[in-house]
Amino acid sequence: MDFEKYQNLPTIILLRELIRKWWQADLTFADKHGVVQGWRGGAPPLPPHDFCRLSVLAPEGERRCSESLRSLHEKFKGNTRLRQALAQDCHLNFTLVGAPLYLDAEYEGMLFVQGLLRHPLEEQTALNLKSQLRELVPVASDLDRALARVPLLDAREMGKLSDLLELAIHEILRHEESTPPRDEPPAAPPPPSPGGSAFETLIGRSGPMREILKLMEKVAQSDSTVLINGESGTGKELVARALHQSGPRRDKSFVVQNCSAFNDNLLESALFGHTRGAFTGATRDKKGLFEVADGGTFFLDEVGDMSPALQVKLLRVLQEGTFLPVGGTHPREVDVRVIAATHKNLAELVQRGEFREDLYYRIHVIRLHLPPLRERREDLPVLIEHFLRKHHREGQRARGLEPEALPLLNAYHWPGNIRELENEIERLLVLGGDREWLPAALISPRIQEAVLPGGQAGPSWRATGKLPEAVEALEREMIQRGLARTQHNKSRLARELGISRSNLILKIARYGLARGPDEAGEED
Numbered sequence: 001m002d003f004e005k006y007q008n009l010p011t012i013i014l015l016r017e018l019i020r021k022w023w024q025a026d027l028t029f030a031d032k033h034g035v036v037q038g039w040r041g042g043a044p045p046l047p048p049h050d051f052c053r054l055s056v057l058a059p060e061g062e063r064r065c066s067e068s069l070r071s072l073h074e075k076f077k078g079n080t081r082l083r084q085a086l087a088q089d090c091h092l093n094f095t096l097v098g099a100p101l102y103l104d105a106e107y108e109g110m111l112f113v114q115g116l117l118r119h120p121l122e123e124q125t126a127l128n129l130k131s132q133l134r135e136l137v138p139v140a141s142d143l144d145r146a147l148a149r150v151p152l153l154d155a156r157e158m159g160k161l162s163d164l165l166e167l168a169i170h171e172i173l174r175h176e177e178s179t180p181p182r183d184e185p186p187a188a189p190p191p192p193s194p195g196g197s198a199f200e201t202l203i204g205r206s207g208p209m210r211e212i213l214k215l216m217e218k219v220a221q222s223d224s225t226v227l228i229n230g231e232s233g234t235g236k237e238l239v240a241r242a243l244h245q246s247g248p249r250r251d252k253s254f255v256v257q258n259c260s261a262f263n264d265n266l267l268e269s270a271l272f273g274h275t276r277g278a279f280t281g282a283t284r285d286k287k288g289l290f291e292v293a294d295g296g297t298f299f300l301d302e303v304g305d306m307s308p309a310l311q312v313k314l315l316r317v318l319q320e321g322t323f324l325p326v327g328g329t330h331p332r333e334v335d336v337r338v339i340a341a342t343h344k345n346l347a348e349l350v351q352r353g354e355f356r357e358d359l360y361y362r363i364h365v366i367r368l369h370l371p372p373l374r375e376r377r378e379d380l381p382v383l384i385e386h387f388l389r390k391h392h393r394e395g396q397r398a399r400g401l402e403p404e405a406l407p408l409l410n411a412y413h414w415p416g417n418i419r420e421l422e423n424e425i426e427r428l429l430v431l432g433g434d435r436e437w438l439p440a441a442l443i444s445p446r447i448q449e450a451v452l453p454g455g456q457a458g459p460s461w462r463a464t465g466k467l468p469e470a471v472e473a474l475e476r477e478m479i480q481r482g483l484a485r486t487q488h489n490k491s492r493l494a495r496e497l498g499i500s501r502s503n504l505i506l507k508i509a510r511y512g513l514a515r516g517p518d519e520a521g522e523e524d
């Protein structure tokens with residue numbers, strides 16, 4: 001069993017960071033012999049807080065610590081039906097929580113977190129603990145401070161920690177299932193979906209897009225919940241659909257529901273269905289979308305807009321695969337892969353108490369971030385070409401845009417992202433009539449105004465004269481407008497223009513666009 005590789009799984013890294021952040025504790029592995037991995041010669045690691053750390057300074061403390069771990073290990077080993085996380089008291093009366101790892105019914109070890117307090121310490125208990133520690137390590141000092149730093153977890157937090165450990169185990173199992181055994185030839189790739197790869201619907205091979213496609217390839221075959229994050233119009237639904245189409249559920253339904261489209265009652269009934277008489281007008285039983293999606297994929301758009309009550313129901317579907325229809329008394333069971341999306345920052349919503357933390361971590365197992373179009377401008381030409389082909393009508397002669405049009409579109413910041421670009425190209429095709437090359441002058445006034453002085457194609461857009469001069473004039477203008485738009489935020493503007501910040505600073509100096517000597521002399 002290669003624990004090293006598990007430590008580097010992205011979800012395990014995430015969970016480890018989370019456990020550290022919340023409880024200043026460490027996620028650790030012990031193998032099937034109870035030997036802790038990554039520890040010197042099987043000795044306990046340096047525990048996460050000073051109190052435990054002091055205790056293992058003494059050989060006797062180290063022995064007792066190992067003993068506590070062994071007790072939990074023996075429990076898991078001796079009962080192969082035990083698959084959930086368990087808590088165990090350690091020699092200092094702290095708590096240790098572990099979850100067992102079984103591969104093909106074989107016990108392979110456990111994941112654990114140690115050195116936790118379950119109750120606030122009473123005075124007498126604290127005194128006992130300190131004298132216990134002094135017995136082990138007579139020179140130990142500042143024990144009050146060390147004791148005050150021992151993480152305290154109430155029952156709810158203990159439950160949360162157990163969930164995270166089980167999630168980590170689940171991730172390892174999923175990884176094992178998707179990795180072929182070393183001595184077997186790799187499994188044949190899944191049969192292609194009809195009409196070629198589902199990922200071909202996603203146009204663009206810029207750096208960020210390639211990263212997204214790589215991650216999509218990894219997660220398409222699994223059942224993990226995916227959270228897609230990105231501004232409106234960046235392609236979240238398209239990505240969700242492509243994941244569904246290229247995974248094992250492609251022959252089943254792909255259901256979409258926008259969570260901000262309905263009020264709470266309606267959304268509940270749409271998602272979970274209702275029974276006859278559940279409310280006025282409910283004259284018969286009605287299936288909810290989760291049942292419609294059974295066996296397939298459910299794309300929940302704008303999940304950040306779900307009410308707290310519905311968040312609880314969603315959590316239950318994700319954890320147990322069950323839900324109650326409105327007015328129902330018998331839980332229904334479904335097997336649905338959930339892909340959630342939002343343009344909001346869910347972590348911030350969690351901090352403000354508007355989104356359940358446990359649900360956040362359930363849906364955050366795999367996160368795909370779709371960058372706005374302005375951060376992947378290299379994709380613009382292929383997207384334009386794609387939309388020209390997509391919206392081309394029979395009899396139209398349009399072959400492309402006039403050369404002046406592209407820099408104009410490139411300079412725009414595309415707040416509506418790819419959807420806005422698609423609409424713009426469709427509009428150009430309509431207005432272009434039977435022209436072969438669609439002129440820059442037809443581009444929407446809103447875009448012209450945003451990128452050109454006075455909203456008109458200025459001298460830099462001329463199609464005649466010397467090319468280097470025209471390019472320079474255009475460059476100067478784009479930078480000048482960009483500086484005004486971003487209030488001289490050079491990092492942002494450099495990102496938008498797709499050049500490095502130092503390159504931008506050089507150009508600002510060359511074109512005399514600096515606000516003052518400070519900006520002119522600035523270096524990266």
Ligand SMILES: Nc1ncnc2c1ncn2[C@@H]1O[C@H](COP(=O)(O)OP(=O)(O)OP(=O)(O)O)[C@@H](O)[C@H]1O
Nearest residue numbers: 201202203204231232233234235236237238418419
């Ligand atoms: N990479 C892409 N290649 C081709 N078309 C794309 C791409 N990304 C998005 N689109 C197109 O842009 C439009 C908007 O995409 P989509 O609806 O998936 O965005 P979204 O992020 O889900 O938007 P919203 O947040 O408003 O729901 C669709 O017509 C989609 O086909």
